[in-house]
Amino acid sequence: MIDVMYFAWVRERIGVPKEQIETSATTVADLVEELRAREPRYEAAFADLSALRVALDQDLSEFNAPLAGVSEVAFFPPMTGG
Amino acid sequence: MSVSVQQAAFDLGQExxxxxxxxxxxxxxxxxxxxxxxxxxxxxxxxxxxxxxxHYPGMTERAIGQIVDEAVQRWSLGDVRVIHRYGVLKPGDQIMMVATAARHRVAAFEAAEFLMDYLKSRAPFWKKEVNADGSEWVAAKDEDEDALRRW
Known part of the structure; x- marks a missing residue:
């Protein structure tokens, strides 16, 4: 089980801020493919990965990063702080 | 060094x-x-x-803390204060502040600019503009990403 979080328009497209997902994906990219295959709302959120960022256990990461040992994955658009 | 992520307004003079x-x-x-x-x-x-x-509670404090630590080391800062607000903010409201204290002016100015550049595109905040006709997420700008390269 892995906690998956969504922020900003990713959260709006998927419809929930957080969910627990049972997955055997070994990388972030594999997890994204699994989600995209689930339902159109995931496909809508993950259609363009270049428009997305990912954090693993609250550290900014990459889509090719392994998921081993990770408990929290977050997907969001590029950040707009300041 | 102190970092606050808060909904409440802040008093710049007091800070x-x-x-x-x-x-x-x-x-x-x-x-x-x-x-x-x-x-x-x-x-x-x-x-x-x-x-x-x-914002992303938890990661926000962690990300800002890492940016502050780097600035303190690089410019030998004596103190840093960062406040970033979240929630509903009206035109003219303060969104955030950074303050830096150093032995010399150049270090204090540079560190403040470094902190601002990194807060803009490495702290997990997202802004949505809401008006009478609807709302729109503010898109990140290429120049904000480019601004990181000078550091």
Whole structure:
């Protein structure tokens, strides 16, 4: 089980801020493919990965990063702080 | 060093009073420069009702903490204060502030700019502009990403 979080328009497209997902994906990219295959709302959120960022256990990461040992994955658009 | 991620407004005067000067019983006398920056909600079109700022609790504090640590090391800062607000903010409201204290002016200015550049695109905040016709997420700008390269 892995906690998956969504922020900003990713959260709006998927419809929930957080969910627990049972997955055997070994990388972030594999997890994204699994989600995209689930339902159109995931496909809508993950259609363009270049428009997305990912954090693993609250550290900014990459889509090719392994998921081993990770408990929290977050997907969001590029950040707009300041 | 202190970082606050909060909904509440802040009082800039109060935040800067005594900043970088240590405590009354343990004063610091090697600070020659304090620089502060305050960001406000801007309404260019005249149609903005409010801005909604979302963040990632936990990661936000962690990311800002890492950026602050790097600035402190690189510019040998005596003190840093960062406040970033979230939630509903109206045009003219303060969004955030950074303050840096250093021995010399150049370090204080540079560190404040570094902090601002990194907060803009590496701290997990997202802004949504809400007006009478609807709402829109603010897109990140290429120049914000480019701004990181100078550091």
């Amino acid at each position: 800067l009073a005594g900043f970088g000067q240590g405590q009354d019983d343990n004063p610091r006398r090697n600070i020659g420069a304090v620089v502060s920056f305050t960001g406000f909600v801007r309404d260019d079109s005249g149609a903005l009702d409010h801005m909604l700022i979302e």
